[in-house]
Every structure is written in structure tokens, then in C-alpha cells.
Amino acid sequence: MRLFRLSAALAVTTAVTTMLAAPAIAQDADTVVATVNDTPITLGQMIAMKQGLHDQAAANLPDQALWDLMLDQLIRTTAVAQLGESGMTARDKARLELERRAYLASAALEKVAGVEIGDADITAAYQSMFGEAAPMTQYSAAHILVETEAEAQDIRRQLADGADFGQLARERSQDPASGANDGELGWFSADQMVAPFAEAVKSLQKDQISDPVQSDFGWHVIRLDDTRLAEAPKLDQIRPQLVAQLRREKVDAEVQRIVSEAAVDRTEGLTPSLINNTEFLDVK
Structure with a gap:
């Protein structure tokens, strides 16, 4: 009996030693983890899919749960893709090639x-x-933007009579961003504004309100609130x-280097309106 037990123990030990000594199965990106109608799903695809995950909950799953979840998704996607592949049109092929190149x-x-x-x-x-x-002059200003000079003149008269600038801006300005904020534009440099607006601002004194100023956006009534010198950032x-x-x-x-070195041959004689012939893409 003792001899039998010893022999059994030696057999188990030998088996374990053999398994530990056996070389591991080689694994790389091309290792097949499943097939769907002979289409392989590879380890590389699984790893790439995991790297593309943005769902933190999924990223925190145990490896086995995440493996099963991703493999199930890839199996379903592969099976449905095979159906789409069987009926591919020129549009499908063109889009796939564009996506591949991109x-x-x-x-x-x-x-x-x-x-x-x-x-x-x-x-x-x-x-x-x-x-x-050199230090740059910045301006803090508010404006009221309207379509016509007559409207701007009317607003300018109301302001001269003591009307509240912010209230008029909220009620009448067609600049939705500043209008809702009492017409205030915050701090800016002259080169950030269109030329007529910038020149008008530079000519104002603090708290002064401009006469109507025309730009490509319409007619402005501008109030200069303050100026400051802005030093270069550290x-x-x-x-x-x-x-x-x-x-x-x-x-x-x-990009410029690569394109300049590429052999580019443009086909002459094609009519640009050809890009409107979408029926070309419906051909299988």
C-alpha cells in the first residue's frame, strides 16, 4: 500500500514538473481567440478594442468579465459585418477606404x-x-449693436438723456452674447476687433460713449469702461x-514634406460636377 502511494505521489510530481517545464503557447497580436464563419477574431483586435474604451465602468471590470463582454461584442459585430460585406456597394467600399486612409x-x-x-x-x-x-494696451468696453444708423442715433440720444446703457443693450442690442450681459465685451486688444470698432475705441476717453460707428456687423454705440497695459505672459x-x-x-x-515627395498625377479632363452623381455609389 505504501509503495502504491509513493508511486502515485511520484507520478503527480512528475506531471506537475512536466507542465511547468513545457514551453508556453506563443501568443501575439495574430493569435485567434474566436472565429465567426471562418472569420478570425484576434487577440490584437481585443487589445485594440480595450484601448479604445472610454467607459470607466467597463475599464474597471475584472479581466475575465471584460474579456467576455468584448468578445461577445466582437462576435456580434463580425457576424453582422459579414452580412453587410455580402452586399457592399461602391459607396461602402469608398467609405471604408477613406476611413482606412484617415x-x-x-x-x-x-x-x-x-x-x-x-x-x-x-x-x-x-x-x-x-x-x-512692448506692453499692449487692452480695452474694456460695452456696445449696443443695431441694424441701421437711425436706430443707433436714437440710442445715442437716449443715452445722452440719461438712459441706462445696460438696459438698452439688453433690450435692443442684436449681439446676443454681449447684449444679455449689459453690452459688456470684457477685455480685448484693438487687433481683436474689426477696424472701425477698434479705431472708435482707441479714440474714446474712459466712460465716454461714441457716436454711431458702422462695421460689417451693423451700427455700434460704444462705451469705453477702462484701459490697461498688458505685459507679455511669463x-x-x-x-x-x-x-x-x-x-x-x-x-x-x-505633411508638407510627405506631399512634396509623393508622386502625384492628377487626371485631366474630368468635369467637377461629377461629384454630384451619387448614383455611381449605388453600384455593387
Whole structure:
């Protein structure tokens, strides 16, 4: 009996040792986790799907629960996609190809945008923007915007007679954003406004109200509330904006380089109105 028990124990030990020593099954992005009518669902697709999850509740699920949830979703999507694939039209093929190109282009440019921006580049961008910039005058003003000069003249007369600027702005201004706020525009620099408006503001004294001023938006009656000198921001204050700008510039430069090096051959003789012939896309 003891010999039997010892032999059994040795057999179990040998089996466990063998399993531990056996090489693990190779797994990579192409590992098939399921098939739907011979269409594979791969481990890479599962991982990519998980990376695309924005639902925090789903992201916090245990691995097994999330695995089952995603695999079920992919099985359903794959089965329904097979039905759509069997009846694909030219429109379907065109859209799929556009989406494929857009994704690949985005993935390529993400790598460019992800390049580390050095302190030297950030400092150079800051100096280029603000290094020799003088303090800028900013204005705080309010306005009432109307369609016609006659309306603006009427408002100007009422204000001269003591009417409340904010009340008239709420009642009559056609600028919905400022009108609801007593006509106030907050702080701005002259270059942020259309030229006639900016010139009128620069000519006013504090608390002075302008005569009617015409711009492309209509007729304005403007009140200057205050002015101030705005110093250039500190580098650390705008570092994120500078980094974002430098990344955009790198991406734009890379796009220009790639396009300039591409062999582009435009087909001549096609009529631009062809883009309106949507019946082309209904062909299978």
C-alpha cells in the first residue's frame, strides 16, 4: 500500500514538473481567440478594442468579465459585418477606404506629434513671440449693436438723456452674447476687433460713449469702461500652448514634406460636377 502511494505521489510530481517545464503557447497580436464563419477574431483586435474604451465602468471590470463582454461584442459585430460585406456597394467600399486612409494618416502623424519638444525650441518660440514685444494696451468696453444708423442715433440720444446703457443693450442690442450681459465685451486688444470698432475705441476717453460707428456687423454705440497695459505672459504660463503650437508646426511641416515627395498625377479632363452623381455609389 505504501509503495502504491509513493508511486502515485511520484507520478503527480512528475506531471506537475512536466507542465511547468513545457514551453508556453506563443501568443501575439495574430493569435485567434474566436472565429465567426471562418472569420478570425484576434487577440490584437481585443487589445485594440480595450484601448479604445472610454467607459470607466467597463475599464474597471475584472479581466475575465471584460474579456467576455468584448468578445461577445466582437462576435456580434463580425457576424453582422459579414452580412453587410455580402452586399457592399461602391459607396461602402469608398467609405471604408477613406476611413482606412484617415486612420493610417492619423496614426502616422501621432508619431510625429509625439516627439519630445525640447526646452531650447520652447524658449526660441517664446522669444519669437514675446521677446521684443512692448506692453499692449487692452480695452474694456460695452456696445449696443443695431441694424441701421437711425436706430443707433436714437440710442445715442437716449443715452445722452440719461438712459441706462445696460438696459438698452439688453433690450435692443442684436449681439446676443454681449447684449444679455449689459453690452459688456470684457477685455480685448484693438487687433481683436474689426477696424472701425477698434479705431472708435482707441479714440474714446474712459466712460465716454461714441457716436454711431458702422462695421460689417451693423451700427455700434460704444462705451469705453477702462484701459490697461498688458505685459507679455511669463514663459511658464504659456508653456503648454507653446508646446502645442510647436507640435502642430512639426505635423504641418511633415505633411508638407510627405506631399512634396509623393508622386502625384492628377487626371485631366474630368468635369467637377461629377461629384454630384451619387448614383455611381449605388453600384455593387
